[in-house]
Amino acid sequence: MSLLTNKVGFVTGSGSGIGRESARVMAREGAAVVVSDINVEGGKETVEMIRGEGGEAFFIAADVSRESEIHGLIEGTLGQYGRLDFAYNNAGIAGPTKGVADYPLDEFDKVVAVNLRGVFLAMQAELAHMLPLGRGAILNTSSTFGLVGYPGCAAYVATKHAVAGLTRAAAIENSAAGIRVNAVCPGAIATPMVDEMADEISPGARQPIFDALGAAAPMGRMGRPQEIGEAAAWLVSDAASFVTGLTMTVDGGWTAQ
Template structure:
């Protein structure tokens, strides 16, 4: 990943879980990293970790569902570091479980805004700056339920299918401009989101692991590695693709 040295990377939802692991991985690969989230304490802690290891990072408090804040995030990143080369649009929420007939408008809007609208807004402003640079690489965080479906998570499933569609459309629009747009589709990853989902139950986490052919849930660092590959020159002929990083889940 030497080609990421001195590149500028933006990570939304970068204060915890997959986003945090990816921000750290970008920094370890030599990139300068802008970390965005709604939680300053966690974001600044991640920045401190990166700086303590000799990296360069900045935290920018952002609500990625608001156009003005996303525009300001990208503008500030460019103002601080001079350019934008890579982005991982990762921010999202799980929402509430339940059957479609029990779904509420409030949950629908919050999940769609956090998971899909945020990706559209992020790409809207990231691509504008990358066009000025003459190129770049974007990775969006989808999910295995952007490729398949599960019961009782219809809104989350719809939002992640939307991310896959946005990724394909943006890739086609940007291909001749030197901007590659791809997505990752993680299965169950051991993050704070999963701990919230199962109430901290290790038995439940193990049961989720048993549903994967590989026999365990994934680690945030494994998704980060895929994101770095997709943003690197090693993936120079890859665009519009959604990479399942799922321990074999979707091939069952």
């Protein structure tokens, strides 16, 4: 039996990158997956990929910074599949590459709205559904930058630290009620978000940045989105039944140095 046979869950921010590949892995592991993203075209592409691989998927557009749209995502999932076993709160944005002294307030607020408020709102809504049932698994995307400091991306670092803290707090609060809450902390992963950050730092010259990111990890390369997806699928599965409050690094050994 596959890891997620007969399970139903959703993945936010699954129109590309880590979210897309996580949704694909989860579907291959037997789950019915609701793909959700503010990017409708990207989300529908993910659904077609999953269905083309023989999996079950459905798309619901949602802006995670809006409470009503989070509730709509949960209600839509229940309407389509009749249950919700796991939720992967993955949607996030990088924001500009600036330090604390120079960070524009409006840009800071945008990053907080998606990366922190979005995860908080989603967890509240997910817990409201799962607690009466006495079961469920919640997974959040933090980052290695949510565990250590890093210059030049102040809002991203701050929000990802906050996600790690929210994860631990919610895990402690809800474990006795049968709800597991964990976070995955990706390192340097080859995604469109990293492409955009590299372009901002060095327009037209991404490769030296990618080479440096790969060389910084003991494994000597950047990670692949699917590798985060494999960890995510395990964390929301019953195979991880005694795992809660974990911030799992998937970073090629970068934070072990």
